[in-house]
Amino acid sequence: MMPVDYLVAQDLHKSFNEHKAVNGVSFTIHKREIFGLLGPNGAGKTTTIRMLSTVLEPDQGDVIIGGHLIRREAEEVRNLIGVCPQELALYVELGALDNLIFFGRMAGMSSQEAREQAMAHLKLVGLEERAKGKIDKFSGGMKRRVNLAVALMGHPELLFLDEPTVGIDPQSRNNIYETIEGLRDKGMTILHTTHYMEEADRLCDRVAIMDGGQVIALDTPHALKAQIGSPDQVTLEDVFLKMTGRSLRD
Amino acid sequence: MVQPRLVWFIALKDLKLFSRDRAALFFFILFPFLFVVLFNFILSDIGGEDDRLVFHLVTLEEETETALSHQIIAAMVTPDESSLRPGEPLIIEVDDYDELRRQVEEKELGGFLAFPEDFTESLFTYREAEIEVVADPEAVSYRAALYGLADGISSWIGAEYVVRGTITELAGEQAQDILESLEGQVITGEPLIGYTSDNTAGEVEAEQPSNYTISGYLVMFVFFAAALSAQAIVRERQNHTLERLLASSVRRSTLIGGIFTGTAAKGLIQIIIFWTVGILVFNVDLGLAPAAVIILSFLMVIVSAAFGVMLATLVKTDRGADSLATLAALIMAPLGGCWWPLFIAPQWMQSLAKVTPHGWANEGFNKLMLFGADFADVAPAMLALVVFTIIFGSIAIWRFRTAAA
Numbered sequence: 095m096m097p098v099d100y101l102v103a104q105d106l107h108k109s110f111n112e113h114k115a116v117n118g119v120s121f122t123i124h125k126r127e128i129f130g131l132l133g134p135n136g137a138g139k140t141t142t143i144r145m146l147s148t149v150l151e152p153d154q155g156d157v158i159i160g161g162h163l164i165r166r167e168a169e170e171v172r173n174l175i176g177v178c179p180q181e182l183a184l185y186v187e188l189g190a191l192d193n194l195i196f197f198g199r200m201a202g203m204s205s206q207e208a209r210e211q212a213m214a215h216l217k218l219v220g221l222e223e224r225a226k227g228k229i230d231k232f233s234g235g236m237k238r239r240v241n242l243a244v245a246l247m248g249h250p251e252l253l254f255l256d257e258p259t260v261g262i263d264p265q266s267r268n269n270i271y272e273t274i275e276g277l278r279d280k281g282m283t284i285l286h287t288t289h290y291m292e293e294a295d296r297l298c299d300r301v302a303i304m305d306g307g308q309v310i311a312l313d314t315p316h317a318l319k320a321q322i323g324s325p326d327q328v329t330l331e332d333v334f335l336k337m338t339g340r341s342l343r344d
Numbered sequence: 345m346v347q348p349r350l351v352w353f354i355a356l357k358d359l360k361l362f363s364r365d366r367a368a369l370f371f372f373i374l375f376p377f378l379f380v381v382l383f384n385f386i387l388s389d390i391g392g393e394d395d396r397l398v399f400h401l402v403t404l405e406e407e408t409e410t411a412l413s414h415q416i417i418a419a420m421v422t423p424d425e426s427s428l429r430p431g432e433p434l435i436i437e438v439d440d441y442d443e444l445r446r447q448v449e450e451k452e453l454g455g456f457l458a459f460p461e462d463f464t465e466s467l468f469t470y471r472e473a474e475i476e477v478v479a480d481p482e483a484v485s486y487r488a489a490l491y492g493l494a495d496g497i498s499s500w501i502g503a504e505y506v507v508r509g510t511i512t513e514l515a516g517e518q519a520q521d522i523l524e525s526l527e528g529q530v531i532t533g534e535p536l537i538g539y540t541s542d543n544t545a546g547e548v549e550a551e552q553p554s555n556y557t558i559s560g561y562l563v564m565f566v567f568f569a570a571a572l573s574a575q576a577i578v579r580e581r582q583n584h585t586l587e588r589l590l591a592s593s594v595r596r597s598t599l600i601g602g603i604f605t606g607t608a609a610k611g612l613i614q615i616i617i618f619w620t621v622g623i624l625v626f627n628v629d630l631g632l633a634p635a636a637v638i639i640l641s642f643l644m645v646i647v648s649a650a651f652g653v654m655l656a657t658l659v660k661t662d663r664g665a666d667s668l669a670t671l672a673a674l675i676m677a678p679l680g681g682c683w684w685p686l687f688i689a690p691q692w693m694q695s696l697a698k699v700t701p702h703g704w705a706n707e708g709f710n711k712l713m714l715f716g717a718d719f720a721d722v723a724p725a726m727l728a729l730v731v732f733t734i735i736f737g738s739i740a741i742w743r744f745r746t747a748a749a
Contacts, residue, residue, distance in 0.1 A: 147591040169593060177591040183584035185357070187364045199353045201592050244588070 097124035100160060100252060100283045101146065107154035108141050115141040117307035118155075123252075123285060128278050130298030130315075131287040132330075134338050138307040139287045140180060143254050146285070147177045160251060173202075176250030180257045180287075182237050183244070186230040190221060190240045193229065194247055201248035208247070215243040218276070220269055235266025242270060246277070253277065255286045259293060271297060291331035301330070305338045347598045354594075354602020358576060359609055368569075372610075373617055376565040380626065383557045383683070397433040397486075399493060400456035402441050405463055412467060413459030416497060433489075448478055454486030455479030457494055467501065488717040492632075554626035556685040559709035562618045563644060563702050564673065564682035566611045570648035571669030573607040574655035578662050600653055600744055607652045611645035631712040636719045640712070643729040644705045650736035651701070657743035681706035685714075704728040 101123040108116040116138040123129040131139050144150040146157055148168045156163055162170040177183075184193050191212055198208030216222045219239035229237060242258055255274070259267045274297055278284060288294055294301050295315045302312040311318060311333075318333045319325040362368055401420065403413035421437050422428060438444055438456070447453035458476040460466075466473035475494045479487035577599065580586040589599060619641070622628035630637045655672070659665040677683060679693075680702020686694050687710060697703025708725030711717035 144587070149587050149590050172591060172593045175591065177588055179584045179587050181584040183588040185361065185583070185585060187361050188357075192360070196353065196357050197588065197592065200350060200589060200594050248592075 097127070099123070100125040100127075101129075101285070102158040103142075103146065103155070104157070105155040106142065106145055106152050106157070108138075108145060108150060108152055114307050116145070116152075119304070119307070119309055120155075121302050121309055121312055123283060124299075125283050126278060126281055127299045128274065128284045128286055128297050130294040130301035131285060131304060132289075132291070132294055132301055132334060133287075133304035137304040137338075139304055140256055141307075142304070143177075143256050143285065143287065147175055147254050148172055149177075173248075174251045176245040176248065176253045178242050178245035178253065178255045178258050180260070182229075182241050184229050184237065184240060186237075187228065189226045189228055190216060190232070190243075191225040193240060194244055197244045198247040203248065211247055211249070212243075215246045216240075218246070218273055219243045233263075233266075235262035235269075238262050238266060239269060239273075242273065250282070252283045252285070255284060257287055257289065259288065259290065267293075291329060291334055295330045303334060303337050311337055347593075347595060350594055350598045351601040351605055354599060355605035355609055358573075358603065358606030362606075362610055372565055372569045372614060376561045376618070377621065379561050380554060380557045380622075383561075396428065397489060399433055399435045399490070400438050400444055400453065401435060401459075402438050402444055402456060403459035403463070404441060404461040405459060406461070410464060412464040412501075416459070420497075445478060448480055451480055451482075453480070454483035455490050457490060457497075473501075486715075488711060488715045488721055492716040554622060554628050555713045556706075556710055558618060558622040558626060558628050559713060560682040560685070560706055562615060562641070563680065563705045563709070564677040566614050566645060567648045567651065567676065567702060568669065568673040569610055569614065570607050570645075570652035571655055571672050572666070573603060573610070573649075573652040574659055574665040574669055575662055576603045576606070577656040578659060578665050582662060596744065600656075600740065603656060604649050604653045608645055608649040611648055612642075615641045615645060629713060631714075632716050633712055633718045633722075636717075636722055637709065637712050640705065640708045640722060640726060640729075643726055643733075644701070647701045647705075647729045647733045647736065650733045650740065654736040654740040654743070657740045676700045676702050679703065681710075685710055687714075698728075701729055701732040704732070 099122045103119060103121050106116050106119040107114070119138070119142055121129075131142065133139050141150065145152045146159070146164075148164050148171055151165075156165050158164075159171045160174045162174070164171045185196070188196070191209075194212035194215060195205075195208045198211055199205070203211065213222060213225065216225050219242055221236060221239055221243070224232070224236065229240060232240065238258060238260075242255070245253060245255070258274075259270050262270075271293070274284060274286070286294070286298060298315060300312065300314050301318065302309045303318075304310065311321075313321075315330050316325050319328045319330060322328055322333055322336050401417045403411075403417055405411045405413045407414050417437050420435050422435050425434055428434060441458055444453065444456045444458075448455055456478055458478060460474060460476060463473050463475075465471075475497060477487070477490045477494050479490055481487070577586070580589065580599070586599070590596070619628070619630075619637075623630070651672075652669075655665065655668055659668055680686075680697050680700035681689065681694075682702055686697055686703065686706055689697075694703075694707075697707070704725045708722040711721050711725075
């Protein structure tokens, strides 16, 4: 069966002052796919996600999500997407449940619907017992899981996950992996950025490697590994380092 | 376009965050009352002898035994200025109507009360007798005080006539004897028309510092709290919740509307607590037009919320918002008469106060709560607050649009 394109990014450009953060990025994401966006710091991953999620307007190029052009139909696009930013985008003075309900209501849900979804998503990320706990009392891993749960409010068709597992313990990371795989199995399309190559290898159906604001490689992890050796003997990290170099970026 | 439901949810969220912030609750709800208590003590002498109001009374009636205006004035004038308590007005009789009028026209005097030459005749023939209030139109507070005094006199006279009418109705044929005995009292120097400064000129007293300290600190802290709410939008940005909100159908205008509504709601809570505690604990008198005090308070909350949103669109960092809010509060509060009543300040300072919304709000509160002004007297202050709201709001919208672009 031919994959259905759910997101089509066409020649995206974005500059901040004189700095070209994204310079002609194009790719497509198939429906029900976990698409990995990899790259060193400053490669343009987060800027790309911000353009795709309608937060930033591209200087040039356009994006089609679920058949809607974001330049013309941003409202419709916003109803289809969920965003889990790289940073913890939460009101830490409020409880986990309060956060989810608030963002649910912001997404247009009724009070009851928001509460039901909030409890379901907290259960999904293993935090139903801590629903009323204040976020600033949570561990880093718990905060990350709440961050992900908020992005699921409204059952988005396309989920943007910007480094959702950064800085957390293996148990929480594994919980998030399982949650992401479960979401894909239920039909969600996911764009996932990460610095953890084994994470991308495990989760992603295809990955794009970005550097200098451009996509320098795009294929399945297996095919990318095959480009530099035997897929069973090389890792995605080897591919990444070969393509982006070993020089420090920060 | 603003999304009203979402505006309300954002406002509720901000209120919830406010209610969980104990430091903010202390600073904006309890802390102001510490100032009120302190300054009540420090300013308790304002309205004392040096600041005493002086009322000039003059009558154009001939001085006869039955001339009521002479009896009223005799009963009202201050016999011994040294016996006056702090805040009590000094009342003096002056003979020269034309001279008083000249002084008012040349702004040497705020105004005076004059009894016309047919005052007694009008009363005894059941025609309407008038007390003339001659006042400098710019001396609004003083004019309001004169009206209060004139009202007091007319109330006493009215009560006198009710007594006479009642006696006539109830006592029948004996009424004439009773009335004659009462007339006798007037003639023998024990006037029926009594006068005490507490009752008839109560509105011009300044004995309760809380009447201006509460309103002053209310204005200051409502503005301060609103200014600090400029941090709200910065925090949304720093917490990355702004990104999340913007990616979930929330428009920037909705976000601004939510912050404005939340700030205004916090201000309303502040004024409800301030006035309730002020009335119950500090015995604050809202004056003759409490509705005007409430409307003025509401306008003050609206203008402060607009000010807060304007600041929010001007700053980029939490520290910037904090600094600008504190600076604005510390400059505008004393300038606008929040720390001491404007009417004890020099004229140039009173004029300078008009460049701040604080100055207009405080002038309005002082007029209403200290000088017995009515709604019409504070209409200019209300209008000024509306104008400030439009100015702050316009700047916020302009900044918001240019920032979004």
